[in-house]
Amino acid sequence: MTHELRVQAVHQVTDRKPLPPKMPQRLEALWATDVFTLSKMQASLPKDVFRSVKQTVQTGGKLDVSVAGAVAAAMKDWATSKGALYYAHVFYPMTNATAEKHDGFISVQSDGSVITEFTGKVLVQGEPDGSSFPNGGLRSTFEARGYTAWDVTSPAYVMETDNGVTLCIPTVFISWTGEALDKKTPLLRSIAAMSKAAVRVLTLLGHAEVAPVNSSCGAEQEYFLVDAHFAHSRPDLLLTGRTLFGKPAAKGQQFDDHYFGAIPERVQVFMQDVEERMYRLGIPAKTRHNEVAPGQFELAPFFEAANVASDHQQLIMTILKMTAKKHGFVCLLHEKPFAGINGSGKHVNWSVGNSTQGNLLDPGDTPHSNMQFLLFCGAVIRGVHKYGPLLRAVVATASNDHRLGANEAPPAIISVYLGSQLENVFKQISAGQPESSDHAGVMDLGVATLPVFPKDPGDRNRTSPFAFTGNRFEFRAVGSNQSVSGPLVAMNTILADSLTWVADELDSKMAAGADLNTAAHAVLKEVMDKHSNVVFGGNGYSEEWHTIAxxxxxxxxxxxxxxxxxxxxxxxEELFDRVGVLTPVELESRFDVYAEQYILAIEVEAKLVISMAKTMIYPAAVRYLSELSSAIANLKEIGIALEQETAEKVAALTKSMTDMISKLAAAMDKHDFATPEEHMQYSSQTIRPLMDKVREYADALEAEVADDFWPLPTYQEMLFVK
Structure with a gap:
């Protein structure tokens, strides 16, 4: 029966035709049509109201709540003109997912008639349940009040589905007692703290006009697509996002033929549909391609302000999943859906800048003489060295553990890659005075018809978790299923701390009589003397690096x-409290939430390993063993001696698997843990290895049991049947 379902699935997949691509529209006609942009505000708001909102959005000034009524009326008229009957305060709890509560514009009048209504008070503040989301003990079950508050710096938009249109308003989510229950509030605080410190440094460097500084983010998104007919036959994929069992196919990624290869027709139609939705929502999709592993793909948006980019990243994950369903796929955002081939990450490209000084991490043509760049880059180096474990902690999840350090993603050791040009400049700083920068040079291919073009001054290093890539840093350890908010909060916070230290040191040295240039070089030399250990340009996958680190x-x-x-x-704790990003209570709540999520993720997987092994794999092995034994016995009666090695091997593997299932089930019965730390270590060091042993025997059985007995869609089918 199960094999018949697999065969049917293969036929349904191979017979399926791609949905016809939509007629392409001009980008200008699509762009941000579903977003309540500043230009739409300007067209619908009184001038003084628009000026007030624009100033808040562009400079980070305090929101004048008195303008909310006019904005709400204009926002409602725009949304209802696009068919919206409901609005939703959209927020980002500590789940890596998006939350939303839908309310109708309907207002019943005394005569029984209805009107559409949306007031400034409703726009500014909402009230979802503050105890039913992860809060790490900040709220008791009986203390339910929580608030959402309008984030005017992230534009409202309408989300259109087959079921209708909803006005979506990005908000923060806080408790009645004022603690942050979400991922947006700390991000906004971290941007403000970083801007304050950066403006101080820029002022000390002699700039008379300094605009607020913001961080920018461009997050690459990797993902897998599996046909829904296969995915729906895999309980592990549906409940955990990864295959808990599965023998690697004979062919994987060893030929390097999928990476940047021709995009399958059905997948490209899916991608075009995703991109149209993104463009309508003002999300600047820039790149699409096949990734390294079969069935794996990537999209990357252009850089945006960090807060908006974080909101857009949440939308991207939602759009990928929604659109995949429409095209008969399941989109897998788990970091390691399939064993034996590359997993998925979300490389976060991060920089800082403003409208007056531009990109503060742009080295220019002569970085050795670009003091502004050197101070900001030096501040990053100091921050990563002092707080590298924090950067590791903010990308720590049960699913991301399958990638980090697994010779396909950055190692769990946090280091900084600068490239040969900048590494040489900072070595000169450490030795005394920087005097030169290596020139980039040109690439001459030796063929007259091919262009001569400039090459970068340094190579890239794919094994580095935190690499400088021209005018930004790329944090490569972020998981594909994660919100980018946590990593952005950490990077902004450590930079705020380091820039404050830089400003303090410059102030002190100049007050003692040093000129700016002398003071700045002294600061940079101290950075390299104390923090250069974090700079590494070699192979991060090597065992040698582990020893060196x-x-x-x-x-x-x-x-x-x-x-x-x-x-x-x-x-x-002292860092976050001093910088003003998270209070000690808020930080502790995050540890409690993430520790619980880690423990629960492994618990769910372990329960499913036991269930699938006992109810799907064991019966298939026993049925095959019974048929094989009967065939051997029947043939023996007529004088044909068939080898018994396969039967004995299947029997031994089945026995070993069931023994390991029993050990795993017994280990799951332990509940007396003194601390969350102890429970996490038990999950990591005891439960997960037992799960791996059950899988080891189950995957060995898949290699022996006849295909028409095997109950689960195989790697070969899921990854290569298009």
Whole structure:
């Protein structure tokens, strides 16, 4: 029966035709049509109201709540003209997912008639349940009040589905007692703190006019597509996002033929549909291509302000999943859906800048003489060295543990790659005075018809978790299923701390009589003397680097169980409190929430391993063993001696698997843990290895049991049947 379902699935997939692509529209006609942009505000608001809102959006000034009524009326008229009957305050709880509560514009009048109504008070504030979302003990079950508050810096939009149109308003989510229950509030605080410190440094450098500084983000999104007919036959994919069992196919990614290959027709139609939705929502999709593993793809948007980019990243994940369903796919955002081939990450490209000084991490043509760049880059180096374990902790999840350090993603050791040009400049700083920068040069291909073009001054290093890539840093350890908010909060916060230190040092040295240039070089030399250990340009996958990193005092936090307790460290608590991003209570709540999520994720997987092994794999093995044994016996009666090695091997593997299932089930019965840290280590060091052993025997059985007995769609089918 199960094999028949697999055969039917293969036929349904191979017979399926791609949905016809839509007639392409001009980008200008699509762009932000579903967004209540500043230009739409300007067309519908009184001039003084628009000026007030624009100033808040562009300069980060305080919102004048008195303008909310006019904005709400204009926003409602625009949304209802596009067919919206409901609005939703959209927020981002500590789940990596998006939450929304829908309310109707309907208002019943005394005579029984109805009108559409949306007031400024409703726009500014909402009230979802504050106890039913992860809160790490900030709210008791009986203390339910929580608030959403309008984030005017992230534009409202309408989300259109087959079921209708909804006005979506990005908001923060806080408790009745004022603590942040979400991912947006700390991000906004971190941007403000970083801007304050950056403006101070820029002012000390002599700039008379300094605009607020913002961080920018461009997050690459990797994902897998599996046909829904296969995915729906895999309980592990549906409930955990990854295959808990599965023998690798004979062909994987070893030929490197999928990466940047021709995009399958059905997938390209899906991508075009995704991109149209993104363009309508003002999300600047820039790149699409096949990724390394079969069935794996990537899209990347252009850089945006960090807060808007974070909101857009949440939308991207939603759009990918919604659109995949329409095209008969399931979109897998788990970091490691399939064993034996590359997993998925979300490389976060991060920089800082403003409208007056531009990109503050742009080295220019002569970085050795670009003091502004050197100070900001030096501040990043200092921050990553002092708080590298924090960067590891904010990407720590049960699913991301399958990638980090697995020779396909950055190692769990956090280091900074600068490239040969900048590494040489900072070595000159450490030795005394920087005097030169390596020139980029040109690439001459030796063929007259091919162009001569400039090459970059340094190569890229795909094994580095935190790499400088021309005018930004790329944080490559972020998981594909994660919100980018946590990493952005950490990067902004450590930069705010380091820039404050830079400003303090410059102030002190200049007050003692040093000129700006002398003071700045002294600051940079101190950075390199104390923090250059974090700079590494070699192979981050090598065992040699692990030895070198240990000698340099760099932490190697291999698992989430090792990394998350960093959030409870005194120096991390003091950092967030001093910079004004998270209070000690808010930070502790995040540790509690993420520790619980880690434990629960492994618990769900372990329960499913036991269930699938007992109810799907074991019966298939026993049925095959019974048929094989009968065939051997029947043939023996007529004088044909068939080898028994396969039957004995299947029997032994089945026995070993059931023994390991029993051990796993017994291990799951332990509940007396003194601390979350102890429980996480138990999940990491005891439960997960037992799950792996059950899988080891089950995957060996898949290699022996006849295909028409095997109950689960195989890797070969899921990854290669298009």
């Amino acid at each position: 240990a000698e340099r005092g760099l932490a190697n936090l291999r698992t989430t169980a090792d990394a998350l307790p960093v959030l409870k460290a005194d120096y991390i």
